[in-house]
Amino acid sequence: MSIKIAGVGKRFGNFVALDKIDLDIATGELTALLGPSGGGKSTLLRIIAGLEVADSGSVQIQGVDATGLPAQKRNVGFVFQHYAAFRHLSVANNVGFGLKVRKRPRKEIAARVSELLDLVHLSQFADRLPAQLSGGQRQRMALARALAIEPSVLLLDEPFGALDANVRKELRAWLRRLHDEVHVTTVFVTHDQEEALDVADQIVVINQGRIEQVGPPDELYDHPTSEFVMSFLGPVTTLDGHLVRPHDLEIETHPFDNAYPGRIERFNRVGFEVRLDVRLAEDHEAPPVLVTLTRAEATAKALGLGVPVWLTPVTNASKVRISTAVPTSAISDNAVPQPSFW
Amino acid sequence: MHDTAAHRLTRWALRLIVVGYLFFLVIWPVALVAAKTFSNGLAPVINALRQPEVIFAFELTLSAAWWAVVINTIFGVGISLLLVRYTFPGRRALNAMVDVPLSVSPIVVGLALVLVYSGRTGWLGGGLERAGLQVIYAPPGIIMATAFVSMPLVIREIVPVLQEIGTEQEQAARSLGAPSLQTFGRITLPAIRWALLYGVVLSLARSLGEFGAVKIVSGGVAMRTQTATLLVEERYQQFGVVNSITAYTAAFILALIAVLALIIITSLRPSKGLTP
Numbered sequence: 001m002s003i004k005i006a007g008v009g010k011r012f013g014n015f016v017a018l019d020k021i022d023l024d025i026a027t028g029e030l031t032a033l034l035g036p037s038g039g040g041k042s043t044l045l046r047i048i049a050g051l052e053v054a055d056s057g058s059v060q061i062q063g064v065d066a067t068g069l070p071a072q073k074r075n076v077g078f079v080f081q082h083y084a085a086f087r088h089l090s091v092a093n094n095v096g097f098g099l100k101v102r103k104r105p106r107k108e109i110a111a112r113v114s115e116l117l118d119l120v121h122l123s124q125f126a127d128r129l130p131a132q133l134s135g136g137q138r139q140r141m142a143l144a145r146a147l148a149i150e151p152s153v154l155l156l157d158e159p160f161g162a163l164d165a166n167v168r169k170e171l172r173a174w175l176r177r178l179h180d181e182v183h184v185t186t187v188f189v190t191h192d193q194e195e196a197l198d199v200a201d202q203i204v205v206i207n208q209g210r211i212e213q214v215g216p217p218d219e220l221y222d223h224p225t226s227e228f229v230m231s232f233l234g235p236v237t238t239l240d241g242h243l244v245r246p247h248d249l250e251i252e253t254h255p256f257d258n259a260y261p262g263r264i265e266r267f268n269r270v271g272f273e274v275r276l277d278v279r280l281a282e283d284h285e286a287p288p289v290l291v292t293l294t295r296a297e298a299t300a301k302a303l304g305l306g307v308p309v310w311l312t313p314v315t316n317a318s319k320v321r322i323s324t325a326v327p328t329s330a331i332s333d334n335a336v337p338q339p340s341f342w
Numbered sequence: 343m344h345d346t347a348a349h350r351l352t353r354w355a356l357r358l359i360v361v362g363y364l365f366f367l368v369i370w371p372v373a374l375v376a377a378k379t380f381s382n383g384l385a386p387v388i389n390a391l392r393q394p395e396v397i398f399a400f401e402l403t404l405s406a407a408w409w410a411v412v413i414n415t416i417f418g419v420g421i422s423l424l425l426v427r428y429t430f431p432g433r434r435a436l437n438a439m440v441d442v443p444l445s446v447s448p449i450v451v452g453l454a455l456v457l458v459y460s461g462r463t464g465w466l467g468g469g470l471e472r473a474g475l476q477v478i479y480a481p482p483g484i485i486m487a488t489a490f491v492s493m494p495l496v497i498r499e500i501v502p503v504l505q506e507i508g509t510e511q512e513q514a515a516r517s518l519g520a521p522s523l524q525t526f527g528r529i530t531l532p533a534i535r536w537a538l539l540y541g542v543v544l545s546l547a548r549s550l551g552e553f554g555a556v557k558i559v560s561g562g563v564a565m566r567t568q569t570a571t572l573l574v575e576e577r578y579q580q581f582g583v584v585n586s587i588t589a590y591t592a593a594f595i596l597a598l599i600a601v602l603a604l605i606i607i608t609s610l611r612p613s614k615g616l617t618p
Contacts, residue, residue, distance in 0.1 A: 051513050071516040078517040084510035088532045097528075098518035142514075149518055 001060075002027040002153055002185040003048060008057030010043055010209075017043045019209040020057065025153075025187060025202075027062075030179045032200035033189045036232070040209040041189045045155050048187070049078045062152045077146030077184075081158040083138040085130035091141050092117065092126040098149035116144040119178070136167040143175075147182065156188035160195070172199050193233050197221065205229050222318050230320040237290035239313065241322055246292040248317035251276070252310050253301060259310035262289065267305045274298040278309060372597060379590040382583070390588040395564045396573065399592070403570040406481065406556075407549035410488035414545050418496030419538065423530075425497075426504040440498075443491050451490050452558025455483060459559075479561040484569065487555035492548040499541030500534050507533045536611050543607040547600035570596055 003025040010018040017040045025031050033041040046052035048059055050071035058067040066074050086094050092113050093100075099109045117123045120140040122133075130138055139159060146154060159175070160168040176199050179186055190196050196203050197217045205212040205220065205228070213220060213229045224230035227243055236243045239260065255261065265288050266277035274295050277288035291311060303309070313319060379387060390396060424430075425437055443451065459467040459477035470477055477483045511533065515525040531538075553571040560567040562576065570592050577589035 049517055051517065071513070072519045072521055074517075075519070076517060078514065080510050080514060082510060084514040086511055086514070086529060087507075097515065097520075101515075101518060101520045101524055101528075145514075145518065 001025065002029075002062055003187070004060035005044070005048070006058050006060075008044070008047060008054045008059065010040070010047065010052070010054050016209045018047070018054070021209075021211060023204060023211060023214070025185065027185050028183050029201045030176070030186045030188075030199060031202045031204060032196035033187060033204050033206055034193060034196040034232075035191065035206035035212075037191055039207045041191075041204075041206045042157055044206065045157050045187060045189050048153070049076050049155050050074045051078070075149060075152050077149060077151030077154040079139070079142050079146050079154070079156040079159050081161045083130070083135075083142045083162075085133075085138050085142065087130055090127050090129060091122060091133070094130065094141055095144045095148050097145060102149070112148060116148055119147075119181075120144040134167075135163050136171055139163065139171065140174075143178075147184070151184065154184045154186045156186065158189050158191070161190075168195075175199060197233070205232065207232070224318060224320055227320050227322060230318065235290070235292070238287070238322065239289050239311075242313075243320045243322060244313050244317055246275075246290040248314050249289070249291045249311050250314045251278070251291050251293065251301070251303070253303070253307060255310050256312075259312045261308065261310050264303060264305055264307050264309055267303070269295060269298075274303070276303065278311060375590055375593050375597065379587070379594040382587060386584070386587045387591050390584070390591040393588065395568070396588060396592060398565050399568050399570045399573040400595070402481070402484070402568070403550055403596075406484045406488050406569065407546055409485045410492060410549045411542055411546050413485070413489045414493050414496045415538070415542055418493065418500060418541060418545075419534075422497050422500040422504055426501055427509065440494050444494050448487075448491050448552065448554030448556075449558060452487055452555035455487055455490070455555070455559050459483060459486075478559050479563075479567055481567070483559035484556050484567065487559045488549045488552045491552050491555055492545040495545040495548055496538070496541035499537040499544070503534050503537040504530075540607055540611065543603045547603055550596055550599055 001024045003023075005021055005023040005025075008018055008021045009016075019040075021040075021044060023044075033044060035041045043052060047054045048061070050066065050069060050073075054067070058065060060066060061074060061076065071078075086097065089097065095116055096109045096113045099112060104112075114123065114126070117126055120143060122137060122141055122144065125133060125137065125141075130141065133141065139162075143156075143159075156175075160171050163171065172195055175188075188199075200217060202214065203217055203220050204214045207228055213225050215223075220229060221233050224233060230236055230243045235246050237246045237249075238244075239249070250259075252259065261281040262278040263281070264276050265279045266275075268275045272295055274293055274297075276291040276293075276298075278291055279288045280286060289311065421436070421440065425433065425440075456464065456478055458464050459470065461467045461471040461476060461478060464478070467477060475482065477486065511529050512525050515529045516522075520528065551571060552569075553575070556569055557572055557575075560569065560572065562568050562572040564573070564576070568576070574589045574592045574596070577585045577592070580586075
C-alpha cells in the first residue's frame, strides 16, 4: 500500500469534515476522491499532503508514518486547483524549485527541468513567466513542478476545476496518458463524476465526511451499495421503491411479464437520445418514471406522447432499494445537479 | 463616445481644477522654499551647510530615520504576516491599533513617550536610566518617536499585497520541500518586494520630516539632540538673513531627499499588471 489512512478525523469548529476515515491506496494507481463540495475530500487530500493536520488518526506514506511530519518532509507532489504558480519565477525556475531547495547541482537541475518540460509539452515556454501562460499550460507547469521532486505520491486538488470544459477534457485524457507513462501513485479530488469515471482506476466516494464506497469505476456504476452512490454517479429514477438508471428500463407498447403499465406524459428528444416521462397507472401520486433510450429504439417501437406503455428494469440493471427512512427528495438534495452530459 | 465640445470643456475644467489645487497647495509653496533658499545666490547656501550645527542635525536625522526604517521594516513585515496569515483573539484590535500613529497627533505621541520613558517621572525611564540607557532627550527617544509615527506606512503597503497573493504559493513551496525560512525568502519576500520597498521609502520620507513627536522627546538641544526639522524651526524664528537662509536651506534639502526618494521608487516600480 502506498498510502494508508487509519481513523483520520477532522473538525472545523462544529462541522465534521472527516469522520474516522480508513482508506488504503495501492501503489501505482490513479485514484479519484469523488464527492459533493464540502464532503471532506479536499480536506483528506490536504491531510495526506501535510497541509492540514488531522485531529485524530494516522497517515502512512510508503510504509513510513507521516502523521507528524510537516509538509516539506513528506516528499509529496501537490497540485492546486488554482495552480499556485510562483509568479515571479520563470516556468523553468518554477519546475526546478523543489530541486533548488534540495540543493541539487545546477547541471542536474537544468537537465531534469528540460526533461520535465518536454514531458508536459512546455519546452518552448521555459523562460516565460506564469502570467504569460494559459490556464491549461499553467496547470501542466504545476504538474511538472510537482513531479520534479520525484514524489512518493502525487496529489491533485480539483486540478481541472478552474479550466473551461474543452481544456478540462483534453487535460484529463492527457493526465491519464501521463500516469500510464510515469506510474506514480496519484490521488486526485473531483466533484465531477464523469471525470472520475473517465480517468480513475479506483474511485473513493466521499460524502459528509464518510467514505460511501470504494471500487473501480464500472463496479461503482453498476453495483452501487447506497442510494447516494447510485444517484451521485449517474442519472436515476424511481420504480417500485428502487432507484434504477433510466437507460436500464425495458419499455414496450404491450403488456409483458412483471411490467408496470403507464402512459407517456412527456416525449423529449435531445440529440441521439429520447427522454420519456412515464406516469404509472397504479400510482398517480408518485413522480413520473424517467426512461431514456436511443432515438432509433424509440422510432422502432413507435413511442410518442400519450402512448400507453409497459415497463420494467432490464435484467442485471443496477438497483438500490430506497430506504423508507430517507425520502427520495433528500437524496436529490444531496446530489450535485446532474451534468448536461446525461 | 463622441468627443463633443461639452466633453472637452469638462475635461479641461477638471484638469484645471486638479492642477490649480496642486499648484496652490503644494507646488507653489514648495517652490517658494527653493526660491528663498537661493535668493542670495549659492554662497550663503554653502555657508549654511558648513555650519557644524547643520551637519550634526542632518547626521542625527539620517541616523534616526535609518534606525526607524530598519525597525519598521522588520516589525512591519512581521505584523503584516500576523494580521493576514493568522487568526487570533484581538486581531481586529491590532489591525485598528496599527493606524493609531496616523490618526493621533505626533505631539500626543511625544508626550506619551515622555510619560513612559522619562528618566525622572516615567514608568520605565527611571529603571532604564539606572541601567545606563537614557531614552528621553537622547537618540533612543528620537528613534522611538520617529518609528512610532511612520510605523503604519510599511504595514499598509504590504497587507493588501499579502492578502492578494494568498497562501497557496507558500503551501506549494512547502510541499516542494522548502523550510519556512526558505519559503519566506524565495516566495513571500519576492512577492511583496515592491510593496515593501515603497513602504520603506514612504516611511523614510516620513521619518526625515518628523517634527512634533521628536520635538517633545528630544528637547532640541543644538549639537546634542537637534534634528534637521528642529533646526529649521529654531533658525526660522531667529533674526537675520543668515539664520533664515540656513532654515530655508535645511528645509529645501529635507524636501529634496523625500521627493528624490519617491521619484526613484516610482520609476523603479514596474507598471501594474506585469509583476505583482
